[in-house]
Amino acid sequence: MSVLVAKAVGLSAVRGEATSSFVARLAAVNGLPCADLLKDLGLATRHELNPCTREVLLNARGLGLLATLAGREETHLRRALPTAASLPVASRARPARLGPWPAGWTVLAECAGCTARRSDGLPPAWLAVRASWQACVRHGQWLHGADPAQHISLAGLAAVVEAHQRRMRLERRVGPYARALLADALQVAGFWWRCRQMGSDTVWAARERTLGLVRRPEALPLVVYPEAVTVAEAMAVHERQRCWGRDFDNGAPGWVSRRWIRWVGERLGMAEQMAHGGYRALLTWTMQHRITTPVVARLAQKAPPPGYRSGQMQPLEPHRPLPEALEDSSCLSWRLDGPVTSLP
Structure with a gap:
């Protein structure tokens, strides 16, 4: 996949999604290894992309590249990806880097109802939040922890x-x-x-x-x-x-x-x-x-x-x-x- 390839399948980000989660799902919808998509972001790595442990940090150029790869506007990614504009990137020369989650952030598994509602067959999204829990009002779920089995029904x-x-x-x-x-x-x-x-x-x-x-x-x-x-x-x-x-x-x-x-x-x-x-x-x-x-x-x-x-x-x-x-x-x-x- 390349920013010059017009046949790439686009993808919208889930509101509140971790950038690493979005990158992983974008790679999945295009049938590519995550490493290939990260390479297009200027990031060469042999490590598997695990949103629970590592986040993709982007500067302005990197966000523009990701928007092009996803076929979406930068404004959409800024609104949907909470870390896209709030976590610093150490080097201006590199559009992206892969780093551990900083203090103050928690990664939560997406509500199962939200995953099923998309009906796109992609892996569940991972949410980046500034608390150890979140509530899904649409489906009445209390999200807590990285294991979807820990979610609590609010029935x-x-x-x-x-x-x-x-x-x-x-x-x-x-x-x-x-x-x-x-x-x-x-x-x-x-x-x-x-x-x-x-x-x-x-x-x-x-x-x-x-x-x-x-x-x-x-x-x-x-x-x-x-x-x-x-x-x-x-x-x-x-x-x-x-x-x-x-x-x-x-x-x-x-x-x-x-x-x-x-x-x-x-x-x-x-x-x-x-x-x-x-x-x-x-x-x-x-x-x-x-x-x-x-x-x-x-x-x-x-x-x-x-x-x-x-x-x-x-x-x-x-x-x-x-x-x-x-x-x-x-x-x-x-x-x-x-x-x-x-x-x-």
Whole structure:
């Protein structure tokens, strides 16, 4: 296969696909070894192309070559392949190189329903994500790990599918900062789960019974996901007010808005549990996200402009710079995969 061969079979990339996965499937649809296609990208290698362990890194020239080989526009590949424009290539002279996956990225097997829907007979795609899991809303699957057998059906868990849709809307509305807020919200919900607070004995216990994964830490993000998205949405409201030096609901100037914490409890339908201990995790978060503008200066500020609640936000402290991976984005001291013994 060559960029000059007009009879090459084109291929569209799957949204979120790893570049190495796309290269492997493009080679497969043309009946070629991956090494032949990589050679056309200026990359000579004898190694098998395994998307789970290695990624094809492209510079601008390499992306143009791949687009020509695939018979697609560069803009399509930039939109569909998340690493195509975000991972650096060491040498400008070489259009491509093959390297190990950097920290912060996880490779997940594509949902089986998505593979079957394409009906092209090609191998499943591999997805490059900035978290250790992903949800497929179309087919109701929770993707976790490189083995498709590890995928979890979301049948009977409509709240999880609806929460993922709300998360996508939040990210479109807030921008990249939403990733940090979701990371914080997951840590807060994880704290509640480990300390048996909030929904541990009610909604989360019911969800665990549906999954058949009772008190299993590896299922924690899935179990608490709907409530974590609700908390992330509330955190976005808090942060929009904070960036203008204002407390939630025009509360009195101070470090912590207890009105906001009560409001979160009401949104979760867990106001009583919030008042009886659940507030502590959110209190820690608000201390990390307190308003530092002096009170006199805050009172002298003009009102925010119309429409300030709808635009994307720039990351605020303590989330500067903003890490790429979801699991690395939280400002809280505990993590989902570790024990929670105390709060500062």
